[in-house]
Amino acid sequence: MMESYREEIIPENWYNVVPDLPEPLPPPKSESEDRSSIEFLNRILPAEVLRQEFTFSRYEKIPEEVREMYRIVGRPTPLIRASLLEKKLNYSGKIYLKYEGATVTGSHKINTALPQAFYASREGVDEVVTETGAGQWGTATALAAAMNGISSKVFMVRVSYDQKPLRKTVMNIYGSSVVPSPSMETEFGRKILDHSMDHPGSLGIAISEAVEYALTNNKRYLLGSVMNSVLTHQSVIGQETIRQIEIEGIEPDVLIGCVGGGSNFGGFVFPFLKRFRNVEMIASTASEVPKFSKGSYKYDFIDTAGILPRIRMYSLGSDFVPSGIYAGGLRYHGAAPSLSLLVKKGRIKSEEVSEPEVKDALRFFAAATGIVAAPESGHAIATALRYVKGNLHEKRNIIINVSGHGNFDLSIFNR
Numbered sequence: 424m425m426e427s428y429r430e431e432i433i434p435e436n437w438y439n440v441v442p443d444l445p446e447p448l449p450p451p452k453s454e455s456e457d458r459s460s461i462e463f464l465n466r467i468l469p470a471e472v473l474r475q476e477f478t479f480s481r482y483e484k485i486p487e488e489v490r491e492m493y494r495i496v497g498r499p500t501p502l503i504r505a506s507l508l509e510k511k512l513n514y515s516g517k518i519y520l521k522y523e524g525a526t527v528t529g530s531h532k533i534n535t536a537l538p539q540a541f542y543a544s545r546e547g548v549d550e551v552v553t554e555t556g557a558g559q560w561g562t563a564t565a566l567a568a569a570m571n572g573i574s575s576k577v578f579m580v581r582v583s584y585d586q587k588p589l590r591k592t593v594m595n596i597y598g599s600s601v602v603p604s605p606s607m608e609t610e611f612g613r614k615i616l617d618h619s620m621d622h623p624g625s626l627g628i629a630i631s632e633a634v635e636y637a638l639t640n641n642k643r644y645l646l647g648s649v650m651n652s653v654l655t656h657q658s659v660i661g662q663e664t665i666r667q668i669e670i671e672g673i674e675p676d677v678l679i680g681c682v683g684g685g686s687n688f689g690g691f692v693f694p695f696l697k698r699f700r701n702v703e704m705i706a707s708t709a710s711e712v713p714k715f716s717k718g719s720y721k722y723d724f725i726d727t728a729g730i731l732p733r734i735r736m737y738s739l740g741s742d743f744v745p746s747g748i749y750a751g752g753l754r755y756h757g758a759a760p761s762l763s764l765l766v767k768k769g770r771i772k773s774e775e776v777s778e779p780e781v782k783d784a785l786r787f788f789a790a791a792t793g794i795v796a797a798p799e800s801g802h803a804i805a806t807a808l809r810y811v812k813g814n815l816h817e818k819r820n821i822i823i824n825v826s827g828h829g830n831f832d833l834s835i836f837n838r
């Protein structure tokens with residue numbers, strides 16, 4: 424049984440923005456006539472996730488088992504008034520934090536890993552597989568699989584595997600088998616290692632290995648971001664926030680979050696779209712990955728290897744090689760189709776912040792809130808600080824989605 428105050432705040436349904444978009448969402452496309460990449464999706468995703476990916480229904484019931492797991496991993500996450508931050512900034516309005524770093528895995532990623540692993544296990548699959556760069560997504564997948572009684576395998580980009588051994592340890596504790604990618608476990612990995620034994624790996628290679636592993640071993644592949652179903656699962660963030668501000672009697676004026684593939688941002692802001700028509704929404708990206716300002720709105724591959732279908736989104740090109748910024752989760756070349764459409768229509772604004780400003784913002788924020796936020800979340804925080812400094816005398820209520828903690832990313836402060 425859930426405690427009643429939590430029962431009240433964790434939503435009963437996920438919200439899918441697709442039917443409420445200003446125009447129909449362009450569907451995914453296969454590259455070639457044989458439609459193979461769309462068929463790959465059919466074979467590797469849990470059937471229920473695939474159905475949710477293409478549904479036009481506005482609400483999807485959250486299974487009771489998943490709601491219960493949400494509670495166990497720390498949902499609802501807190502909405503915190505950052506009053507010391509307001510004072511330090513001399514801001515006339517109020518600042519609130521929706522703190523996704525308070526989940527047991529330390530980020531929002533668990534919100535979608537849990538239902539995906541749940542559906543896979545209910546469909547009789549014994550193992551799920553995915554890739555991870557910085558480790559947040561792999562950690563969420565590892566725990567979600569464990570909680571649903573199935574195994575997991577995570578292909579982890581080799582440089583991160585070597586640089587972040589603690590992340591690997593956490594995944595191992597949850598029972599996951601973590602493989603540095605490129606690996607000898609797939610044909611794709613072996614081919615790369617044939618040419619270069621000490622290849623550092625990339626997210627594109629790791630995705631290709633995970634997808635190949637799922638296809639050849641009849642396992643299910645879990646999606647970390649970008650796709651509609653993932654943003655739908657992440658809508659728990661925004662829906663909880665709306666209930667929390669209702670309880671506190673707060674009117675929202677400005678919502679700020681960071682964008683990698685767009686899942687924490689979409690999950691946070693989309694539930695506000697219909698009811699709060701004047702709320703300002705600001706998507707913060709990395710200047711080093713300027714997808715909205717320098718990318719184009721076009722059909723492009725989801726993954727670097729071009730195995731998965733193409734989707735219509737803002738993209739810098741699936742072969743875009745970002746600089747090695749610390750916010751690994753923001754290095755993705757594109758952004759979710761629904762979010763891309765709303766940016767194109769001007770409903771959502773975007774801003775860019777570079778790593779030095781993010782580092783300063785993280786330090787300033789930590790001293791006023793106690794939270795050492797994830798480098799990705801640091802972009803949202805830096806954008807919020809800029810906003811406040813430019814509007815000191817406004818009395819607007821700002822809500823920042825702090826997507827994760829940075830406890831495994833502390834070396835950003837040493838460089």
Ligand SMILES: Cc1ncc(COP(=O)(O)O)c(C=O)c1O
Pocket residue numbers: 530531557559560647648649681682683684685686687688751752753797799800826827828
């Ligand atoms: C803490 C954190 N925030 C944000 C992101 C960006 O992803 P998304 O845009 O899908 O929320 C990531 C991705 O790895 C992350 O780990």
